[in-house]
Amino acid sequence: DAEITQSPRHKITETGRQVTLACHQTWNHNNMFWYRQDLGHGLRLIHYSYGVQDTNKGEVSDGYSVSRSNTEDLPLTLESAASSQTSVYFCASSYGSGTQYFGPGTRLTVL
Amino acid sequence: AQTVTQSQPEMSVQEAETVTLSCTYDTSESDYYLFWYKQPPSRQMILVIRQEAYKQQNATENRFSVNFQKAAKSFSLKISDSQLGDAAMYFCAYRRGETSGSRLTFGEGTQLTVNP
Numbered sequence: 001d002a003e004i005t006q007s008p009r010h011k012i013t014e015t016g017r018q019v020t021l022a023c024h025q026t027w028n029h030n031n032m033f034w035y036r037q038d039l040g041h042g043l044r045l046i047h048y049s050y051g052v053q054d055t056n057k058g059e060v061s062d063g064y065s066v067s068r069s070n071t072e073d074l075p076l077t078l079e080s081a082a083s084s085q086t087s088v089y090f091c092a093s094s095y096g097s098g099t100q101y102f103g104p105g106t107r108l109t110v111l
Numbered sequence: 112a113q114t115v116t117q118s119q120p121e122m123s124v125q126e127a128e129t130v131t132l133s134c135t136y137d138t139s140e141s142d143y144y145l146f147w148y149k150q151p152p153s154r155q156m157i158l159v160i161r162q163e164a165y166k167q168q169n170a171t172e173n174r175f176s177v178n179f180q181k182a183a184k185s186f187s188l189k190i191s192d193s194q195l196g197d198a199a200m201y202f203c204a205y206r207r208g209e210t211s212g213s214r215l216t217f218g219e220g221t222q223l224t225v226n227p
Contacts, residue, residue: 033214033215035215035217040219041219042115042117042202042217042218042219042220043156043202043215043217044217045214045215045216048214058214088154090156092156092215097208099146099158099161100215101158102155102156104153104154104155105154105155
């Protein structure tokens with residue numbers, strides 16, 4: 001069955017380290033998204049992509065980057081992790097104007 | 112910019128009763144979509160129901176229905192015959208009606224407790 005996966009599911013890192021969170025979908029969706037979830041804020045958009053080689057900043061993109069080299073993957077990189085980036089991260093994908101489907105989430109702790 | 116507001120951080124309901132979760136949004140667009148997502152303790156985001164703004168008829172999915180008031184920019188979720196498995200965080204979300212598929216704007220969420 002087609003699915004969207006995230007890895008790792010849990011990650012603990014130290015301030016200043018570079019961290020990459022993986023997102024992989026097998027639906028052949030053209031759209032992919034990264035959100036972070038914090039208490040009291042719901043989910044907020046970090047970056048998104050509408051296709052290969054296309055990336056766009058969301059509302060909370062500072063300190064994060066993405067690249068889209070193929071349809072299936074949109075890795076999220078924290079260039080220099082900060083304690084304020086401790087959060088739960090969700091990847092999502094959709095085809096055209098269709099419904100977004102979410103991955104299981106990654107809990108990141110920055111010490 | 113579009114905003115979505117859920118004014119009820121927490122709600123509770125007795126099993127088998129009905130509960131309504133509120134959501135308001137602000138937009139200048141005429142073409143858009145509204146969604147309710149459920150997030151149980153597993154953290155998985157699950158689509159509950161979807162409403163197209165151009166449709167006057169309120170969407171329904173089994174025990175879940177919405178009251179979409181376009182002029183008032185209100186989009187409430189009604190859960191009938193509440194079950195213990197309905198206990199979760201519920202998020203209201205907005206999306207513009209772009210053909211290329213646009214990002215979601217979420218409300219802060221409402222934590223629903225179902226009491227036996």
